[in-house]
Amino acid sequence: MPQAMKWWGWGLEGIEFTHEDKPQLAGFIRERIGLDITTATAKPARFEDLGVPEPTLPEALGDALRAAVGAEHVSVDPLDRVIHARGKSIRDLIRTRRADLPRVPDAVLRPGTEDEVAAVLAAALEHDAVVIPFGGGSSISGSIEPPAEETRPVLSVDMSRLDRVLAIDPASRLARVQAGVYGPELEQQLGAQGFTMGHFPDSFTHSTLGGWIATRSSGMQSDRYGDVADITKGLRVVTPTGTLVVQPNPTMSTGPSIREMVLGSEGRLGIITEATVQVRRLPAERTILGYLFPTFAAGLAAMEEIAASEYTPSVTRVSDAPETQFSFATRKASTLLDTVQSKALQLFLKKRKGYDLEQMCLSFIGYEGSPEHVKAQRKGVGRIVGRHGGLCIGASPGVLYDQKKFDTPYIRDFLLDRGAAADVSETAMPWSKLQAVHTAVTAAGHGAFAQLGVQGYLMCHLSHSYHAGACLYFTFAFPPSPGGDMLAEYDVVKQAIQQAFVDNGATLSHHHAVGTEHAQWLQEDISAPGVRLLGALFDGTDPGRNLNPGKIV
Template sequence: MFGVKHMKWWGWGVEGVGFHHEDKPRFAPFVKEKVGLDLSEPGTAAPGFDEIDVPESLLPDELAAALARAVGDKHVITEDLDRVVHTFGKSVRDLVRLRRNQLKRVPDAVVYPGDESQVSAVMQAVLDADAVLIPFGGGSNIAGSLEPLTGETRPVVSMDMGRMNRVLDLDTEAGLARIQAGALGPALEEQLNRRGWTLGHFPDSFTHSTLGGWVATRSSGMQSDKYGDIADITRGLRMVTRTESENGPGVDTVVLRPLPSTSTGPSVREMILGSEGRLGVITEVTVNVHQLPEERVVLAWFFPDFERGLKAMQDISQSEVNVLVARCSDHRETAFSFATQKKQKGVKKLVTDGLFKMLERRGWDLDKMCMAFIGFEGSKSHVTHQKSLVKDIVGKYDGVFVGKGPGQMYDQKKFDTPYLRDFLLDRGATADVSETAVPYSQIKELYDNTITAAEEAMTEAGVPGYIMCHLSHNYHSGACLYFTFAVVEKPEEQLQAYDMVKRAVQQSFIDNGGTLSHHHGVGMEHSPWMEQDVSPAGSGMIDSLFDAVDPGKNLNPGKVTHTGEPGVSDLSDW
């Protein structure tokens, strides 16, 4: 649509691309052993779009005319496919509901503004009609931040920012770039790279997510150890928001200049970061950018166990080392990674077999072994020095250098993992992720207790399942722990055991000193834990902010704070 790329309506990524295990000989046996799923049996593909019952558009003629005046007739779409694409994000719950043909409330129209003035005109039309406006970036959100509330009787308009995708200005002296909010990760980097610069922000969703979406959900990228999270990268922005006057609701633009630091009261910038469309529509962002490095390399190490890997990552973070990536998988995720490798042959197989035999002679239990990736970037001399510092730290925890090969594979495949979820859904397995951030002093306890909580929930639900974890995104005081889990359920019961495990994991985060989400946002999936995370008084402050800016609840209502169950979107829940 107008050059705007969308993911397939029923799953992750683009049509024709998916996960395949035929070239990975250890994958099917691994899945069979861990969760009892036989991959030799054919899966059940997602339904065809003609099998989906799409509610009719409820767009009133008057609002349709106002939207057309705002963006032009051809940029107001009411066709079923476009409306369904803009209904959900890509959470497990979203994908299961699509497969079950459970579309309770769908946007009545999708609009594609081309500039900030059109965003303002659309918002004014929506407010005049007492309708609902939901901003849409790439549609990759997995926390329930996009869907209309069930039972919403007002017209719902999805605003797709995809036409606003340009780098507008590059200040090479300050290292700042002004970029439209609808720019997808690849388009943004391509425009910067042509001029020798990079943003350095690479979340898992990079291929299918936008700068505005990153800001609205407080995203974090794989290279955050060097470049910071999006909250660190964002220096200024523009956001169209609602205003109130004697004549009724109007619109205005919040303008935050890209200053290096300020001491000017509560931070408006921080209020907007993570606001998920409830305060307005972000139209452009000014971000820190960096010149492309002379050298970049990601190397791999093995550790005898996860505890020593965690300690090594902590020491690296709190040392003078400045790495690009510092990520360590537990033994469960390490085993999964080995299972997804293609068959090794020749010299490569001999080297790998020899390494494992050497580790066994050292007394390692290979079932407890963990793999870490550590990345370096900069001038050749800087990279050489940093590698030397890391070598000394890793050696204290019995780390064994593996080389460049696994790191190169990690770099090549880092954006492909979400395709596995669709493959498993076809075969009756529900897989998802939950991530938290926790101080180093509590990180091992949170890890142990979360694994236990998830496995107890699987036992209680009476289903086979698997959970694994890695550490990433290091900070001075702590780090992110990123858990991936899967359960095998009967199709008619799908989401029941999943919900039990998901809730057990999220509650474990809170009970063991972590946050409900490190970088996936809140939406409606995580909002039931907000009061426990930020305190009832803190959650009340957030509600008061939203109510003050948007008293009519016209801007993406129901996200971030509501009192219902995870993922429930009925109006009575907030």
């Protein structure tokens, strides 16, 4: 069973972000947000000081749960309960570090079969308990926290024992997989038989298949493999009225899509126990190349043309100028040769290509398939990049990106230790609105910084391309104002950015889900009738509000 993440931060104990091997980073952050990162100034509360409340687990319910999964798989351990009490949003981290506990689950259950999941849900319904499915706990949208006002027993159903690939149909390229499997284990089991699902979200090492489905996750290679909504073909879900089965047929005309209702449902409709997902043969060749563009607008135009072309990269990513400058500042100590090459490249870009280095943007484009296919894709995409003033700078940046792609969330803990808040907001919109959304969100974020009187930093990248549009992924960081409350000031910035999304025709989230963090913008996104439809669906499925109440609607 995978090791649980830290109760106070992202990832595993002993793994953390450091600036010490990045000689430019401290000066960059001092200049951009006025923060000294060379010394930690804050730390989480001690676990002993949290004051974890005693569990409220009626004897009859406890007996039923132990009968359902076995006494050894019913945990009332304080640390286990705290780990399962909330996700890893910046709000979660700030509150946990302050020893501000929410309503903590009264027990953590670890069923090992679908029948045991059904028995747990039956016991919960009989005793009017709240059930919250738990994958890896990586949610940053408030999707797994019990409502603070909840007085009923709260049960966290940890799915980590359901972690196997059950069968692969090689002809159909479909795999039956238990929902509790973590990303690395899933790819290891598939890879042993020559397949991959190709789904690699930032949270890959600490999230599960069931969690991806429940939040409509997207991965770094979704350009080629699709989002989890595209990948998921069949489902088994334990609901209050029995086990829901969605057959993995390629398409169907059976009324409104039940599969789509489950996707993104965040535990409101039941507990996902199994999915049938599309898989592909492991590619013979895989490479990610680095590119430079003279401006973000040029990079966006190139990505739009690539999406409209016959070429199918696995990754299309381009950072705006602020994110590019941050990326360069996180480079490790360079050799003399690297320095010479970098200076030579800068001279070439300025004199021969006419780049303004302050506006220059870094991009990554990935290719997979047979050597012949990759060669043809690289050549064709290269022509498009060239038409927009772009330049390929080789595989080295792509190798570094590939190695570090799952490390970014650790930076939030690092900054919190130094008294600053950092978070992300992502959205999607049609190609025709992309530049306008970027401009509006940038203005809104900087307006919020000015309102608070803080020195903040806001950066963005295009992370996923589609036929009709793309995802823009924003990251922001700031130290609070003198005497200011970090959480209250964070809300000002976060709300300004999210409001700019919906005001400009973008969605409230591309892949981080609704949870409680984004619920206030739901009606502006899907309209009042849409909210009523969802409410009716949840109320009809779960009239007692036992299944993860308070999320989405």
